[in-house]
Amino acid sequence: MMLFYVLNAEMLKLKRTIAVPMAVLSPALITLFAFVMAANAPFSTLNRNGSTREWATLTGLSFLFWAALMLPLLVTLETALLAGLEHSESQWKSLLARPLPRWNFYAAKLLVSLALATVSTGLLVVGIFLNGAVLPRVQPELAFALPVPWLDIARRAADVLCLAFLLLTIQNWVALRWKSFSVAVGVGIVGLLMGFFASVASQQGAKEFQFFPWSLPMLALGNKTSVNVATGLKFSLIAGTFVAAMGCWDFCRREVQ
Amino acid sequence: MLGGVVRAGASKAGSGPIVGDGPPTQSAARDRDLGGPKTGSCPVGPSLSTFNERQTTYNRLSCEASQKPTTSMEYPILVNEVWKSYGTVQAVRGLNLNVPPQSVYGFLGPNGAGKSTTIRLVLGLQRPDRGDVYLFGRLLARERLAVLRRIGSLVEAPSLYLHLTGRENLEIHRRLLNLQKRTIDEALATVALTTAADRLVRGYSSGMKQRLGLAQALLGNPELLILDEPTNGLDPAGIHEVRELVRDLPARRGVTVFLSSHLLSEVEQVATHLAIVSSGELKFQGRRDELRALRRPTILVEVDDTERALALLIGMGFCATCQAGRIKIALAPLSVDLPNINPSDINAVLVGEGLRVSHLSLEHLSLEELFLDLTRSPDAREASV
Numbered sequence: 001m002m003l004f005y006v007l008n009a010e011m012l013k014l015k016r017t018i019a020v021p022m023a024v025l026s027p028a029l030i031t032l033f034a035f036v037m038a039a040n041a042p043f044s045t046l047n048r049n050g051s052t053r054e055w056a057t058l059t060g061l062s063f064l065f066w067a068a069l070m071l072p073l074l075v076t077l078e079t080a081l082l083a084g085l086e087h088s089e090s091q092w093k094s095l096l097a098r099p100l101p102r103w104n105f106y107a108a109k110l111l112v113s114l115a116l117a118t119v120s121t122g123l124l125v126v127g128i129f130l131n132g133a134v135l136p137r138v139q140p141e142l143a144f145a146l147p148v149p150w151l152d153i154a155r156r157a158a159d160v161l162c163l164a165f166l167l168l169t170i171q172n173w174v175a176l177r178w179k180s181f182s183v184a185v186g187v188g189i190v191g192l193l194m195g196f197f198a199s200v201a202s203q204q205g206a207k208e209f210q211f212f213p214w215s216l217p218m219l220a221l222g223n224k225t226s227v228n229v230a231t232g233l234k235f236s237l238i239a240g241t242f243v244a245a246m247g248c249w250d251f252c253r254r255e256v257q
Numbered sequence: 258m259l260g261g262v263v264r265a266g267a268s269k270a271g272s273g274p275i276v277g278d279g280p281p282t283q284s285a286a287r288d289r290d291l292g293g294p295k296t297g298s299c300p301v302g303p304s305l306s307t308f309n310e311r312q313t314t315y316n317r318l319s320c321e322a323s324q325k326p327t328t329s330m331e332y333p334i335l336v337n338e339v340w341k342s343y344g345t346v347q348a349v350r351g352l353n354l355n356v357p358p359q360s361v362y363g364f365l366g367p368n369g370a371g372k373s374t375t376i377r378l379v380l381g382l383q384r385p386d387r388g389d390v391y392l393f394g395r396l397l398a399r400e401r402l403a404v405l406r407r408i409g410s411l412v413e414a415p416s417l418y419l420h421l422t423g424r425e426n427l428e429i430h431r432r433l434l435n436l437q438k439r440t441i442d443e444a445l446a447t448v449a450l451t452t453a454a455d456r457l458v459r460g461y462s463s464g465m466k467q468r469l470g471l472a473q474a475l476l477g478n479p480e481l482l483i484l485d486e487p488t489n490g491l492d493p494a495g496i497h498e499v500r501e502l503v504r505d506l507p508a509r510r511g512v513t514v515f516l517s518s519h520l521l522s523e524v525e526q527v528a529t530h531l532a533i534v535s536s537g538e539l540k541f542q543g544r545r546d547e548l549r550a551l552r553r554p555t556i557l558v559e560v561d562d563t564e565r566a567l568a569l570l571i572g573m574g575f576c577a578t579c580q581a582g583r584i585k586i587a588l589a590p591l592s593v594d595l596p597n598i599n600p601s602d603i604n605a606v607l608v609g610e611g612l613r614v615s616h617l618s619l620e621h622l623s624l625e626e627l628f629l630d631l632t633r634s635p636d637a638r639e640a641s642v
Contacts, residue, residue, distance in 0.1 A: 005433050009432040013429065092416075093416060094410075096382055101402065
C-alpha cells in the first residue's frame with residue numbers, strides 16, 4: 001500500500017519533465033527512420049531477395065534499431081532523469097525522513113523506469129502497425145499481407161523488453177547511487193558501445209558476449225549465431241532481479257548526507 | 258530537563274549502563290549528566306582552576322515542576338550518548354539531549370559544530386556509531402516508521418521540485434503521507450503562500466522557498482517539528498514571520514519545536530530551552546534563563562603599567578586577560594556560589610603595588626560573549642588568556 005503512495009507521488013514528479021516526451025519521441029523516431037528507409041529503397045530493406053515477409057522484415061528492422069541503440073539510450077536517460085529529480089535539490093533528506101520504508105522509493109523509481117520503457121516499446125509496436133498500413137500507399141511494391149501478425153510482433157516486443165531488464169536495473173542502481181548525472185549517462189554510453197562490440201564478438205563465435213547486459217536485447221532479433229532467446233530471457237530476469245535486490249539493499253543502508 | 262554547562266565526556270562518568278531496549282529513565286539521564294570528575298581548562302592560578310572546575314561541574318536539574326516530564330517516555334527527543342564520525346573527523350561526541358514536550362528547543366552552535374549531523378541522526382537519515390536516539394520514548398533504530406509519522410522536518414535548504422508549483426510540491430508529500438487534500442490549503446495558509454501556490458517554485462524567492470519548506474514540514478500536523486537553520490536566506494521580514502510562527506506553534510498546536518541555528522540572537526528570542534554544541538560536544542543544555550544566569554561578571558581595569566598589573570593579577574590566580582590596553586578579570590558566573598571578589602579589593606591590591614588605576618568597573622558578559630566563550634575551541638580559549 002505504501003508503495004502505491006510513493007508511486008502516486010512519482011507520477012506527479014514527471015509533470016513538466018521530458019521523461020514522457022522522450023518515451024514518446026524515441027519510438028516515433030525509430031518508426032520514422034524505418035519508414036524513410038523502406039519508402040526510399042523497399043527492395044534493399046523490406047522485400048530483400050524478393051521476400052514477401054514484409055511484416056517480419058519491418059518488425060526485425062524496427063527492433064534492430066530499438067534493441068541495439070534506442071532502448072538502451074532511453075533507459076539511460078530516463079533513469080538518470082528520474083534519479084536527478086531527487087539528487088538535484090537534495091530531496092532524499094526530505095523524502096527519507098517520511099514514515100515510509102526506504103525500499104519503496106527504490107522500487108518506485110525502478111517501476112516508473114520500467115513503465116516508461118514498456119510504454120515506449122508499446123508505442124514502437126503501434127509504429128510498426130502504422131508503417132505497415134502507410135507504406136503500401138507510398139510504395140506499391142510493398143504488400144503487407146493480412147492478417148497482421150500482431151502476436152509475433154507483440155512477442156518480439158516483450159522479448160526485447162525483458163532482455164533489457166538487466167541493463168535497466170543496472171542503470172537504475174547507478175543513477176540512484178551516484179549523484180552526478182554524468183556518471184549514469186557515462187555508464188550508459190560506455191555500455192552501449194561495449195554492447196556493440198560484444199555483438200560483433202558474439203557473431204564471430206564468442207557466444208558468451210551475448211550475455212553482456214547491453215547486447216542482451218539483441219537476442220530477440222533471432223540472429224543465427226544467437227543462443228536460445230529463452231536462455232537469454234532467464235538470464236536477464238534472474239540477473240536483473242539480483243541487481244535490483246542488491247541495489248535496493250545498498251540504497252536502504254546508505255546514509256543521507 | 259537537565260540544565261547547565263556540560264563538559265565533553267563528563268556525562269560518561271556517572272552513567273550507568275542502559276539495560277534493554279527501553280529508553281533511559283529520567284533519573285538515569287540526570288545521573289548521566291551530573292557525574293564525573295572534571296578538570297578546568299584555564300591554565301593559570303589555583304583560584305582560577307577552582308573557578309573553572311566549578312564552572313564545568315555546574316550541572317543541575319532546573320526545569321519547573323510543571324514542565325518537567327515525569328518519565329522519559331514524554332521526551333519528544335532523547336539523544337543518549339551518541340557518537341558519529343566521518344572517517345577521521347569526529348562530528349558528534351557523546352551527545353546527550355533531552356527535549357521537553359511543547360518546548361521551543363534552540364540547538365545552537367557555530368558552523369561545523371555537528372548540528373546538522375545531529376539532526377540527521379535524529380531523523381534516521383544517518384546511523385550513530387554509538388549511542389541511541391529515542392523519539393517519543395521509542396528507539397528510533399527499531400521503530401523508525403512509527404516515530405517519523407509524528408515528525409515534520411526541514412533540514413538545511415528546503416528540498417523542492419523547481420519544475421512544479423508550490424501546491425504540487427505539497428501534493429507530493431500529501432500523497433506520500435496519504436493525507437486529505439485540505440491539509441495542503443491549511444499548510445499554505447499557515448505560511449502565507451496561498452496566493453503564490455500555483456506558481457512554479459523556480460520563480461520563488463529564497464524566502465518563499467523557505468516558507469514552502471516550512472509548509473512541507475507542517476503537513477500532517479506533526480507533534481515534533483525539526484527545523485535546521487529555517488531562517489537561512491530570509492530577509493528581516495521573513496525572519497520575523499518565521500520567528501512568530503515558531504513561537505506560536507507550541508501554544509497553538511501543541512507542537513514541540515527543535516530549532517537549530519548558529520545565531521544565538523535568532524534562537525534566543527523564541528526558544529524556551531537551549532543547547533549549545535561545539536566541535537560535536539554539548540557545552541550547555543538548559544532553560545533560557547539558566548543560560549542567562551551563567552553570564553560571568555568581569556572587572557575591567559585600566560592602569561599605567563598593564564604588563565605588571567596583569568602579571569600580578571595572574572599570579573594571584575585571577576583569570577585576567579589584556580585586551581586593547583585594558584585588563585579584563587573574569588569572575589565566576591552569577592549562579593555559581595563562589596566567594597565574591599570586591600572590585601575595591603582589586604583596586605587596593607593594585608594601588609598597594611604602586612600602580613595607578615585610572616578605570617575600574619564591574620561588567621557582565623553578554624549572552625553573545627557567553628555563547629562565544631562556550632563554543633570557542635580550547636586552543637582559542639588558551640590563546641586568549
